[in-house]
Amino acid sequence: MKGEGAMGDVIAECQPPQSPYRAAAEQFVADLREQPGTPGYWLQPDCLDLPTLWVQPGTLLPILIALKRELPRPFRMLYDLSAIDERLRTRRGREQSRQPESDFTLVYHLLSLERDLFIRIKVPLTETDLRIPSITGIWPSANWYEREVWDLFGIDFSGHPNQRRIMMPETWQGHPLRKDHHARATEKDPFSLDEKKERREQQALLFKPEEWGMSRSGETSDFMFLNLGPNHPSVHGVFRVALQLDGERIVDAVPDIGYHHRGAEKMAERQSWHSYIPYTDRVDYLGGVMNNLPYVLALEQLAGITVPPRAQVIRVMLCELFRLSSHLVFYGTFAQDVGQMSPVFYMFEDRERLFGIVEAITGARMHPSWFRIGGVAMDLPRGWEQKVREFIDYLPARLREYEGMVLKNGTVKRRTRGIGVYNTEEAIEWGVTGPGLRATGLDWDLRKRRPYSGYEQFEFDIPTAVHGDSYDRCLVRAEEMHQSLRIIRQCLDNMPGGPVKAEHPLTTPPDRPRTMHDIETLIQHFLNASWGPVMPAGEVCVPVEATKGLNSYQLVSDGDTSAYRARIRTPSFPHLQMIPLISRGLMVADLIAIIASIDFVMADVDR
Numbered sequence: 001m002k003g004e005g006a007m008g009d010v011i012a013e014c015q016p017p018q019s020p021y022r023a024a025a026e027q028f029v030a031d032l033r034e035q036p037g038t039p040g041y042w043l044q045p046d047c048l049d050l051p052t053l054w055v056q057p058g059t060l061l062p063i064l065i066a067l068k069r070e071l072p073r074p075f076r077m078l079y080d081l082s083a084i085d086e087r088l089r090t091r092r093g094r095e096q097s098r099q100p101e102s103d104f105t106l107v108y109h110l111l112s113l114e115r116d117l118f119i120r121i122k123v124p125l126t127e128t129d130l131r132i133p134s135i136t137g138i139w140p141s142a143n144w145y146e147r148e149v150w151d152l153f154g155i156d157f158s159g160h161p162n163q164r165r166i167m168m169p170e171t172w173q174g175h176p177l178r179k180d181h182h183a184r185a186t187e188k189d190p191f192s193l194d195e196k197k198e199r200r201e202q203q204a205l206l207f208k209p210e211e212w213g214m215s216r217s218g219e220t221s222d223f224m225f226l227n228l229g230p231n232h233p234s235v236h237g238v239f240r241v242a243l244q245l246d247g248e249r250i251v252d253a254v255p256d257i258g259y260h261h262r263g264a265e266k267m268a269e270r271q272s273w274h275s276y277i278p279y280t281d282r283v284d285y286l287g288g289v290m291n292n293l294p295y296v297l298a299l300e301q302l303a304g305i306t307v308p309p310r311a312q313v314i315r316v317m318l319c320e321l322f323r324l325s326s327h328l329v330f331y332g333t334f335a336q337d338v339g340q341m342s343p344v345f346y347m348f349e350d351r352e353r354l355f356g357i358v359e360a361i362t363g364a365r366m367h368p369s370w371f372r373i374g375g376v377a378m379d380l381p382r383g384w385e386q387k388v389r390e391f392i393d394y395l396p397a398r399l400r401e402y403e404g405m406v407l408k409n410g411t412v413k414r415r416t417r418g419i420g421v422y423n424t425e426e427a428i429e430w431g432v433t434g435p436g437l438r439a440t441g442l443d444w445d446l447r448k449r450r451p452y453s454g455y456e457q458f459e460f461d462i463p464t465a466v467h468g469d470s471y472d473r474c475l476v477r478a479e480e481m482h483q484s485l486r487i488i489r490q491c492l493d494n495m496p497g498g499p500v501k502a503e504h505p506l507t508t509p510p511d512r513p514r515t516m517h518d519i520e521t522l523i524q525h526f527l528n529a530s531w532g533p534v535m536p537a538g539e540v541c542v543p544v545e546a547t548k549g550l551n552s553y554q555l556v557s558d559g560d561t562s563a564y565r566a567r568i569r570t571p572s573f574p575h576l577q578m579i580p581l582i583s584r585g586l587m588v589a590d591l592i593a594i595i596a597s598i599d600f601v602m603a604d605v606d607r
Contacts, residue, residue, distance in 0.1 A: 021450065024117045025051050031072055039063045044099060044122070050541065052120040054100055057132050060123055064138055067110060067119075075110035075119060076428050078135075080569040081145035082107050083153045084556060085179045087127070091537035091559050103127040104155060107554070108135075109541070109569070113428065113442070116449040118543070125155065134159040141431040144577050152177040162213060167258040167606060170204040176266055183263075183270050207242065212254045214244045223251055226588075230259050234337055234592045237602030241579065241595075243588065253583045253591060255576050261606040268566030272532025273299060274373060276563070280553075281367035283568060284604040286329055287547045288322035288358070289315070292371035295553045297452060298542040299373050302535055302557060303506045309496045311375035312454040317388070317491035318361070318370065319453075320484040324395070325354050326547035327477045327484075330599045334474050335406045337596035338415040343405050350398055357387045373533065374507030379500045388492050392485050399481055407475060416470035420582040420594035423468055430581070431574035434549025435476040436598065440468035446545035453544075460486050470597035477599065506533040532561040541567075548572055548599055568607050572600035 028051060032038060039059035044052040055063050067075045084105045086092070092099045102124030110119050123132060134157040135142045146157040147166040154175040157163060165172065174181050182188055193201075209215065209225055223244050230240035238259035244252040264283060268276050280291040293315060300307060307315075328351045332344030355365040361384055362368035362377070370377050406412055422432070424440040437444060443462040447455040463479035465472030501507055509528055514521045527533075537559035543552035549571025556565035575598050583591050 021117065024115050028112075028115060028117055028119065032067075035066060035071055038066055042100070050118045050120055052122060052539075054122045054124065057123055057125065060121070061133055061135065061138070064108070064110075064121065064135060067121075068138060073112055073114035075112040075115075075117075077111040077113065078108070078139040078141050078145070078431055079111040079118060079550070080107075080109040080552070080554070080567070081142060081149065082109075082554065082567040082569075083149045083155055083177070084565045085153065085177065088179045089556075089558050089564055100124045104130060104153065106132060106149070106155065107567075109554075113444050118541070120541070130154060131156045131158055133157070134161075136160060139431075140429060141574050141577060144573065151175065154178065164211070165258075167261040169201075169258075171201055176263060183266055209244070212242055214242075214252055214254070228588075228591070230256070235595060236333070236600065239576075239602050239605075241591070243591075245588070248587050248589075250583050250586055250588065250591060253580050255579050257576065257602070257605050259606070260602040262603070264607040265566050265568055268563045270562065272561050273535055273563070274528065274532050276566075277371065278367070278369040281369050282603060283570060283607060284326075284546060284548060284551065284572070284601055285366065286322075286326040286601055287551075287604075288325065288366060289318045289362075289368060289370050290322045290326075290544070290546050291551070292369065293319060293453070294542050294544045294546075294551055295555075296371050296373050297544070298540045298553045298555045299506075299535060300502075301542055302538055302540045302555065303373075303504070303533075305374045305502050305504045305506065307375055307453075307502055308499045309454070310379075310498045311500045311502075313491050313495055314376050314380060314500060315371060315453050316455065316458070317488055318358070318376075320487045320491075321354060321358060323484045323547050324481055325351055325358075326599075327481050328354070330477055331402065331406065331474070331481075334596045334599075335412065338412055338593050340406065340409065340412065343402060346398070346405075347402065350395060353391060353394070357384075357391055360384065360387055372501060372507065374504050375499070375501030380495075385492060388488065392488050392492070395485060396482070399478070403478065407471075407478060413471060415589075416474065416593050416597065417467070418469055419586065419590045420470045420473075420597060421468055422578065422582055426578075426581070427468070430578045432549070432578065433571050434545065434547075435463075435480060436473055436549065436575060438463065439465045439472040439476045441466050446543060446550060450543075452542070458487050458490050470593045473597040473599070506535065534559065534561055541569075543569070546571060548601075548604065549575065570604045570607065572598075572602075572604035575600060576605055 039055065039062045041063060042054040044054060084107065086102050086105055104125045106123040106125060108121040110121065125132065132155065134146055144166060146160055147163060149155050150157060150163055151165045151167050152175055168176065223246055226243040226245055228241040228243055229235040230238045235241065240256035242254045242256060243250060264279055267279055271279065277292055277295065280295045281288065283291050328347045332347035335343040358368060359365050361380060362370040424442045427437045427440050441464055443464045445462045448462060460483040463476045463483065465475050505524055509525050510521050515525045535557040537557050539556050541552055541554040543550045551571060552569045554567035555563055558564040583594055
């Protein structure tokens with residue numbers, strides 16, 4: 001089943017001609033072909049973004065083991081795991097390179113930090129045999145991913161330690177991301193709750209420790225079970241942790257998510273490409289336009305749109321402003337969770353100043369939905385330079401003050417040093433990215449390793465720490481704020497001129513002056529505004545270094561005005577999965593510090 005044709009021909013089609021990662025992709029394919037005993041695979045030639053291997057279910061485990069443990073510079077991180085319901089898809093590649101027939105396709109994304117390369121493994125499945133071996137024995141982080149795929153698609157993972165719903169209630173009927181599942185509540189009968197249904201719902205809510213992998217008693221002591229959340233200030237959202245305690249010491253801590261699941265991926269299948277942009281803002285709702293960026297970058301790669309230099313620099317500036325905003329929230333709430341009251345008030349005041357700039361530029365504060373396919377919504381307003389310069393001149397002194405208030409505070413150090421520790425190997429094993437990974441000493445930042453949006457033109461450092469504990473995770477984010485200020489200052493001092501949107505028929509919408517003088521542009525505007533742009537058939541996945549780690553949109557287009565499938569990979573999802581590992585044996589108060597140090601929002605977990 002190995003790919004036919006010359007390796008260079010395959011890679012030339014699989015990577016865009018201008019891609020700076022073509023050499024890395026070629027080297028990967030060469031290394032894979034030289035690896036003895038590698039199971040059969042077929043290299044998909046019409047993907048646009050990253051090398052994609054098709055394997056049969058029976059050879060999945062051997063090839064994943066080879067990629068993780070045997071290949072030179074291996075793929076040690078399971079970056080994502082998702083699925084596609086292919087049953088209604090009509091355009092699965094060009095005639096000369098059609099993808100294997102399947103009713104459902106499992107998609108495994110792997111990352112090699114040594115190669116700075118993402119790859120994709122696809123497994124075709126038939127509707128009559130939706131079963132695949134679990135890979136939790138290879139990557140423990142696959143636990144939640146496999147539960148999510150089973151919950152939303154109904155694909156069974158044999159050998160999974162606890163295959164139960166993770167996003168939907170236990171009593172839910174059906175699998176929401178299947179194409180035959182309703183997308184709106186109005187497509188179903190009105191909700192009703194009779195006595196029988198109420199009893200069934202109440203029974204499903206009963207806490208049974210055995211179903212959570214807990215035992216009711218030990219040999220020497222009786223354990224207590226305690227719910228932390230789902231509505232509790234210290235869990236930063238609707239998030240529940242079921243605790244098994246021996247006194248105040250944690251025997252086990254099992255996270256329970258799904259309370260904030262809104263079906264963002266399902267919504268993408270009903271919205272036009274352009275009208276879905278505001279939905280992205282609500283994923284990491286502290287990240288603002290940082291959520292727009294991977295989505296529009298993916299669409300621009302799919303359609304072959306080149307973004308003008310001025311728009312790229314504006315995007316970088318706004319993203320770094322929102323990185324500052326998000327980190328200020330983290331910094332203040334982290335200090336509050338370990339017992340300090342004052343810092344959060346000072347930091348939220350700075351965040352308000354920052355929102356004043358964002359509002360002046362975009363017209364909104366937290367959720368501006370300001371990025372567009374091909375650029376940004378409008379040019380920078382008059383006077384933006386003064387507002388930005390005043391802020392970046394003002395904030396460094398405040399950050400130094402916060403360092404004394406928080407990072408040099410003896411109580412904070414005692415509460416967080418040596419708490420919630422994991423090393424680099426464990427971080428990679430569990431899919432940790434962003435500041436949580438760099439806190440273990442690894443200086444891996446996507447903006448440096450795989451630059452996007454022109455980040456290669458900026459000078460900034462990658463902050464790291466050593467111990468990988470709660471304190472270091474705060475330390476890294478505090479230093480990242482200084483680096484964001486450096487980047488913003490470079491944007492301010494070197495802002496190029498020119499247009500802020502690509503002149504491409506699929507950008508939405510075109511400039512208004514052109515629509516008044518050009519009938520073709522007016523027609524384009526009408527079609528894009530009423531139906532939305534029609535994106536070429538294909539698949540893309542573009543990651544960015546978001547506020548909390550790597551965030552990406554895997555978009556599948558069937559040549560229509562909306563996504564056939566939109567997979568949102570968020571950093572908070574794998575990060576929360578580590579809580580049992582890093583909290584066992586500690587005190588309940590230590591768990592609060594751990595949760596604070598992870599820096600998550602529940603919409604980023606549940607989507």
